[in-house]
Amino acid sequence: MNKEDSFYMDTLEKTQPETFDFINHLSEQCHSELSFASHEINNQLSFIRSSYQLISKKHPETKDFPFWAELGDAVNHIISYMERTGLYRYSFKYVPAKLNLTEFLYSLPDVFDEQFPNRANAFQFDTDTHNIFICADSNRLLSAFLELLSNAAEADNSCGSIQIHSHVNACGHTVTVSVTGKGSLSEINPSEMQTNPLIDADAPLTAQLSTPFFSTKENHAGLGLSIVAQVCHTHHAGFELYSRNGFTTAGITFPILAMDDMRNTI
Known part of the structure; x- marks a missing residue:
């Protein structure tokens, strides 16, 4: 979907x-x-x-x-x-509940270390100074973010840092979370589109790379970004991929339920 x-x-x-x-x-x-x-x-x-x-x-x-x-x-x-x-x-299933997105993001490094014990990637955080609450299925959301973190780790053979950012947008109604790692995206060439008729040649790059069962990597099922995209759809969240200066960023924008000032909770 x-x-x-x-x-x-x-x-x-x-x-x-x-x-x-x-x-x-x-x-x-x-x-x-x-x-x-x-x-x-x-x-x-x-x-x-x-x-x-x-x-x-x-x-x-x-x-x-x-x-x-x-x-x-x-x-x-x-x-x-x-x-x-x-x-x-x-990833199509969705059981929503109120989720503290800020706490969720800071829990990701520990979960990543458990899932990928042989990786030595460091994490850098730049998050909004609020406890931000969204409506989400925590298990599905965790699957999506682990896919993004795994992609970022695989793209960086030097096990460099993975950056996790969050900021409330100007409207105050949405928050964008971005995961940035070393590596660049490339356009899907026409021959790859011919071998996979599911790819829409006129779709944006994010949609092309999120096509199920398409992968440019050997021995990959081609479902990682498809899982991320589907989880975003069920959460009414925007999803985009873009490259800049040798780094690739995946951004997800969520509707906000509520915000609390983190300084008031200390």
Whole structure:
């Protein structure tokens, strides 16, 4: 579901609730069926991987068999792919609650270190001097930000710093959070568009790179930015990517529920 689809569904919910409920029911049924199928496939894949590992341990000579290592890599790749598609499907779900965005942002380094223990990226914060509250699903929002942090970390082989900024916009009704890391975005070339017919050649770069199952990286499912974009759509948040002076920034703009002066809470 892209931004236009999300806007259409919001309008439909207000103007034609019966039609909205019918479409929403079909969508939930589809996701339920996909989840069941994925669960069954993952069970079989887990059995295959366990068997592969057991045979490799009991019979070390298998390392000399042609294609044995490739078989193990293929199984691990499929399992990883299934996990990524599962995460993408769940990014459509949204259980909103009041969330302290400021506290959430400052918790990200600890969560990142747990998810990526081999990375040594430092974090730099420049946040607004308020406790900012938004309406959000904390689990889905965490998935989206981990995708952005992971992309920033992968793009910087030197494990440099990742910058996290937040500022309340001039209108006072929205807050923009940006994640900046070393690395540049490049336009998608025409040949890549031909190999992936889902890419809209006329769409902005953010929409192109958020196309599901498109990736310029080897052994990637191409779902990271798609997950981010979908989470933003469900949260009625804006999402954009841009590069400047060798750095890439992902910006997300949220509607604000409320603000408290942080100095009054100390």
